[in-house]
Amino acid sequence: MSSNPDLDRLIPRAGTGSVKWEYREGAVGHGSTLVPAEDPDVIPMWVADMDFPCPEVVIEAIRRRAGHPIFGYSVGPPSYREAFCDWMAARHGFRPDPDGVVPTEGIVPDLGLLVRTFVEPGQGVVLHPPVYFPFFGAVRNNGGRMLLCPLRREDGPGNASANPYRLDLERFEKLAAEPETRMTFLCTPQNPVGRVWTPEELTAFAGIAARHGLIVVADEIHGDLMLDGRKFTPWLSLDHPAGLRSVVCSAPSKTFNLAGLKSSCLVIPDGEMRATYRQARDRTGVYGVNPLSAAAAEAAWRGGGPWLDRVLAYVSENARTLQRFFRDHPELNVRTVPVEGTYLAWLDFRETGIEAGALEDFLLDQAKLRLESGAIFGDEGRGFARMNLACPWPLLTEALGRLEAALRG
C-alpha cells in the first residue's frame, strides 16, 4: 500500500555511478575496494542513500546556479550557515550559532581529521558498537586507541515492542575515567540499530563526558530522519557544559538524498577548538566548497521540509510493513527492532540457524539481496544484517518475498 505514488516508482540508477546499484564491496573498506556488481538480479539494500528523487527545490537550485557559467573557487556563503541554523530551529526547536558552523565535504573524512587534530597518538576514543563502521577506521587510522563500549540490550517481556538498545553508561564512565581517554563518538540517532536517544540518556552521557573532560563528537547526520513523528534532541540543545567541548556533525546528505554532492558541516561551538580544527584542515590542503553542492544544500534546508515530511511518512510505513511481516511469520525466526530514527532496519538472523559467517552469502546467493553485513558494525553485529528501507514499497515487498522463500528453502 502506498501513501505517495511519486515515491512508488523505481528510478533506474544504472549509468549514474551509483555505489549501491552498480558496485559491491571487494573487501570491507570505504570506497577504495569497490568492484562492479556482476548480478543485475540482486536487489541492493546496503548503502545508506535513498532510491527516491531528491526535492524539486534542490534540482531547481542546481539548475539556477548552473545558469551562471563560472564555477571558480567558492566558499560556503554566510547564507549557507544561516540556512542550516534556520532549518535546525524550524525543525528541531534549536538554533546553533552560525559562527560555529564549518562547511565541509563529508563527515567520514571529518571524523578522521578530528581524531588527528584532538587526540594524541595512543590516546583513547570510546566507541559504542554496533556502530557505523567508518568510526573504527577514523580512530584506528589516525593514531587513536579504540575503547569499545558496546550497546546493551534490554530485551524482556515488558519491553517487547520497544527498541531494546541502550548506551552502557556504567562501562562508559569506567572507560572515560581512564587517564588517556580523550574523545568519544556518539551516533545520534544510532546507525545501525535505529535508536533515537532520549534527552535523559543524552544528558547522562554528557555528564560522564564532562566529568572526565572528554571531547564528544556527536554524529547527527541522521538527525532529521525521525520516524512516526518522533522528536529529535540535538546534542547542543542540552545546554550542558559537555557541549562546549563538542563537535556536532551534520549534513543535508541523508535527509535530502544528496550524498553524492559531498556536502556536510560541523558545528564547533568553542572558538579555540574551531580555530585548531580549521588550521588542521588547512594543512590537508582541502579548501572551499563545491558551489553546486552549496546551492543544493541551502535550497534543501530552505525549502525541503514538505518533501521530507512525505518521505518520512513513506519510510515509516515501510518500517511498519517490515515489522508486520516478521511478526506475521515468526516461524522464519528473523527478529527486528522498531526503527525509531534513520531509514535503516536491523535484522537479527541469529535464531535462523544460518551461521553468522555465512549470512551475507546466504542473502546474496539464496535471496538475491545485498544487505549490509551486521559484522562490519562490530562483533556485536555478527548474525545481523542492515536493510535500507528508503526505497519504493514494491521493492521492499519483493525483497521480503525473496527472503521468505530463501529462509523456507
Ligand SMILES: Cc1ncc(COP(=O)(O)O)c(C=O)c1O
Ligand atoms: C552515522 C554516519 N555518519 C556519516 C555518514 C557518511 O557521511 P558522509 O557521506 O558525509 O561522509 C553516514 C553514512 O551512512 C552515517 O551513517
